Amino acid sequence: MMNTLKASGVGASINRVEGRLKVRGMAKYATEFPVENKAFAQGINSTIAKGEIIAIDSSEAEGLDGVLAVITYKNAEKLNHLEEEMPLLATTTIAPVLQSAKVNYYGEYVGVVVAETFEQAQYAARLVKFEYKEDPDPTIRFDESKSKAYKPKGNSDYLRGDMEAGLAEADETLDATYITPIEHHHPMELHAIIASWENGKVTAYSSQQMVNESTIAIADTFQIPKKDVRVITPFVGGGFGSKLNTERHVILAIMASKLLGRPVQMTVTRQQMFTNTGMRQQNEQRMQLGAKMDGSLTALSHDTLSHTSTYQEYQEPCGMISKMLYQVPNNQITYRLIPMNFQTPFAMRAPGEATGSFALESAMDEMAWKLKMDPVDFRIKNDTQIDLGADKPFSSRLLIECLRIGADKFGWENRSMQPRSKQEGNWLIGYGVSAASRNSPYQESSSKVILELENEKVYATVQMDATDIGTGSYTIIAQTASEYLGVPVAQVTVELGDSRFPITPGSGGSWGAASYCNGARAACQNAIDTLKQNKNIGKDQDIPVAELLKQNKLKKYEAEGSAAPSEAFKKHSVFSFGANFSEVWVDKHTGMYRIKRMVNVASAGNILNPKTAYGQIIGGLTMGVGMVLSEQTRVEPNFGNFITRSLADYHVPVNLDMANIEVIFLPEEDKIANEMGVKGIGELGITSVAASVANAIFNATGKRMRHLPITPEKLIEAQVEPGVVA
Numbered sequence: 001m002m003n004t005l006k007a008s009g010v011g012a013s014i015n016r017v018e019g020r021l022k023v024r025g026m027a028k029y030a031t032e033f034p035v036e037n038k039a040f041a042q043g044i045n046s047t048i049a050k051g052e053i054i055a056i057d058s059s060e061a062e063g064l065d066g067v068l069a070v071i072t073y074k075n076a077e078k079l080n081h082l083e084e085e086m087p088l089l090a091t092t093t094i095a096p097v098l099q100s101a102k103v104n105y106y107g108e109y110v111g112v113v114v115a116e117t118f119e120q121a122q123y124a125a126r127l128v129k130f131e132y133k134e135d136p137d138p139t140i141r142f143d144e145s146k147s148k149a150y151k152p153k154g155n156s157d158y159l160r161g162d163m164e165a166g167l168a169e170a171d172e173t174l175d176a177t178y179i180t181p182i183e184h185h186h187p188m189e190l191h192a193i194i195a196s197w198e199n200g201k202v203t204a205y206s207s208q209q210m211v212n213e214s215t216i217a218i219a220d221t222f223q224i225p226k227k228d229v230r231v232i233t234p235f236v237g238g239g240f241g242s243k244l245n246t247e248r249h250v251i252l253a254i255m256a257s258k259l260l261g262r263p264v265q266m267t268v269t270r271q272q273m274f275t276n277t278g279m280r281q282q283n284e285q286r287m288q289l290g291a292k293m294d295g296s297l298t299a300l301s302h303d304t305l306s307h308t309s310t311y312q313e314y315q316e317p318c319g320m321i322s323k324m325l326y327q328v329p330n331n332q333i334t335y336r337l338i339p340m341n342f343q344t345p346f347a348m349r350a351p352g353e354a355t356g357s358f359a360l361e362s363a364m365d366e367m368a369w370k371l372k373m374d375p376v377d378f379r380i381k382n383d384t385q386i387d388l389g390a391d392k393p394f395s396s397r398l399l400i401e402c403l404r405i406g407a408d409k410f411g412w413e414n415r416s417m418q419p420r421s422k423q424e425g426n427w428l429i430g431y432g433v434s435a436a437s438r439n440s441p442y443q444e445s446s447s448k449v450i451l452e453l454e455n456e457k458v459y460a461t462v463q464m465d466a467t468d469i470g471t472g473s474y475t476i477i478a479q480t481a482s483e484y485l486g487v488p489v490a491q492v493t494v495e496l497g498d499s500r501f502p503i504t505p506g507s508g509g510s511w512g513a514a515s516y517c518n519g520a521r522a523a524c525q526n527a528i529d530t531l532k533q534n535k536n537i538g539k540d541q542d543i544p545v546a547e548l549l550k551q552n553k554l555k556k557y558e559a560e561g562s563a564a565p566s567e568a569f570k571k572h573s574v575f576s577f578g579a580n581f582s583e584v585w586v587d588k589h590t591g592m593y594r595i596k597r598m599v600n601v602a603s604a605g606n607i608l609n610p611k612t613a614y615g616q617i618i619g620g621l622t623m624g625v626g627m628v629l630s631e632q633t634r635v636e637p638n639f640g641n642f643i644t645r646s647l648a649d650y651h652v653p654v655n656l657d658m659a660n661i662e663v664i665f666l667p668e669e670d671k672i673a674n675e676m677g678v679k680g681i682g683e684l685g686i687t688s689v690a691a692s693v694a695n696a697i698f699n700a701t702g703k704r705m706r707h708l709p710i711t712p713e714k715l716i717e718a719q720v721e722p723g724v725v726a
Contacts, residue, residue: 011609044111048106049341058129079221086311095217165299166298177286185280209507209508214499217246238469280354283306299328310341325435326379383397393573423588430586432696436687437687443505445464448463486544595657598689621686622658
């Protein structure tokens with residue numbers, strides 16, 4: 001139970017303002033809007049990894065009752081195309097589909113069936129027959145394709161100092177490789193859309209994280225004015241990055257609606273969520289560290305080998321943390337990409353940090369062991385108040401405090417330096433730690449506030465195109481308006497997710513809370529300032545907003561406002577920091593393990609709502625446990641399709657997999673970050689969790705696990721590290 005002295009406004013642990021709508025089933029998601037006369041579409045996926053379509057027989061499907069159209073590259077509308085070879089994938093990138101006979105990966109959309117009912121469309125999609133000329137040599141095996149790797153244009157390599165000199169002056173060195181597998185996002189709500197093309201204008205009820213960017217991508221794909229595209233998405237049932245950009249099912253539904261002259265609904269199946277809505281790529285990360293016996297780092301190199309598609313480029317920035325987290329004079333970050341016959345990977349929760357932190361924080365633990373130094377002390381020894389990668393001071397950085405307070409709360413003093421030294425029955429018990437950091441971006445956001453005076457009370461409506469992907473946007477925006485207008489949260493209504501509302505950056509990158517709430521703050525302050533100015537009232541004079549409306553003889557008043565990063569923000573590196581502590585019990589005979597306890601400490605600026613922030617950390621910790629425990633997407637090595645293709649075989653953590661968790665938010669004031677002092681927290685929770693657990697497994701067993709997920713089979717087969725008493 002969280003206690004607070006405030007009944008409303010910023011800082012209160014209030015329930016979600018939209019909670020009643022959700023539990024009563026009244027919150028409308030993408031396919032729940034009452035659109036009349038809609039048809040249903042079902043995508044058809046390729047069954048080869050590389051080649052071309054040489055024949056299509058759709059006659060059987062077209063002969064079925066209810067089938068309205070079968071669309072393939074032969075009759076699809078011609079769309080805008082990607083002019084550049086291997087362009088970078090971004091949130092506004094166009095998404096042409098069904099434009100040629102070429103097949104780039106197994107599962108790529110090769111057609112779509114539209115019918116009167118969902119069941120008719122699904123059945124008919126199975127009857128469309130494709131004949132392929134298959135390329136016998138698709139690039140689908142990561143280990144055998146490394147010679148094809150190239151230096152991407154999307155992320156340049158980085159170097160400061162001299163790595164060779166740094167390693168040469170070290171008393172101890174480490175050279176280890178860490179592997180993270182392909183993962184998939186799998187939000188509860190499937191990707192879905194109801195699309196309507198009418199008189200050249202598009203209305204899309206679409207599950208998107210970024211509304212404005214989606215309107216741009218749709219407009220550019222169809223080459224129509226952006227003003228003629230409206231995207232509506234008031235509730236999003238999770239995204240984790242998979243709904244950042246506009247995927248091809250959105251374009252297929254709009255294309256079908258234009259062809260038929262009626263609305264079309266399309267829902268991506270759970271199986272298609274593996275092949276058509278993005279993924280986290282496999283990463284092979286080589287870490288080289290050098291350190292003096294006193295614990296001072298002399299060199300740190302982080303080289304990442306990943307894959308992208310054969311037609312677009314995306315690189316997960318795994319090395320970003322290694323560039324800035326520790327005081328190290330000689331630092332090198334490199335990226336290489338293998339073009340492979342898979343869909344283009346894209347951002348998954350904490351892209352770069354989640355995977356990169358596993359490699360960095362595991363390597364830091366390994367170096368601490370080599371130095372016979374406490375892993376907490378080793379990290380503190382190499383703390384820095386300057387972001388050496390950006391050559392800027394941090395706006396604030398409480399990493400040492402996170403580590404020390406976390407160690408105290410966790411009982412770190414009970415940890416034995418020697419692995420395999422704590423045991424109960426068959427269980428080997430280990431403690432692990434990791435440091436965490438997450439960039440806290442802040443982007444310009446606009447908002448409108450509508451004030452209405454009724455029966456001596458002021459009711460406020462806040463509008464912006466921001467989205468709530470389950471993170472609590474509605475609630476913290478309502479609390480912000482409550483705070484700056486001086487009215488109860490119960491008298492604030494928040495309306496989100498419509499491209500007709502003022503523009504925000506959308507949900508992603510941990511910038512939502514800071515950007516949205518400062519945008520809402522600006523609109524509320526503008527409303528009050530203008531009402532005061534109209535009556536020559538001083539800005540510092542405290543007058544209730546109801547009285548201001550009365551003095552202005554107004555029953556209703558509207559104001560807009562925008563907030564953007566300051567010059568001080570641009571001159572600093574703005575990050576959230578944290579520390580993870582884990583206690584793991586490993587059965588020495590079977591390799592089965594249990595995560596018994598976790599302590600997470602976060603310094604993330606002004607916590608707007610401890611209850612929703614706590615939920616975000618719990619969600620991040622759960623995904624971090626999923627990384628280390630079970631999550632991986634396996635590729636069939638002969639055909640290039642995914643063996644894991646449902647939640648029956650792609651395993652995510654459940655309640656019984658999780659530990660007893662304690663979350664601690666450190667008080668932190670950072671007005672450089674933004675006027676409200678808000679920092680990102682949604683992705684901080686997942687960062688370095690996997691390393692914390694892997695490090696605890698080493699402390700329990702003496703075995704270094706460098707390849708995620710850590711399964712009982714891998715643990716049994718692994719050898720005890722040199723220097724560990726077995």
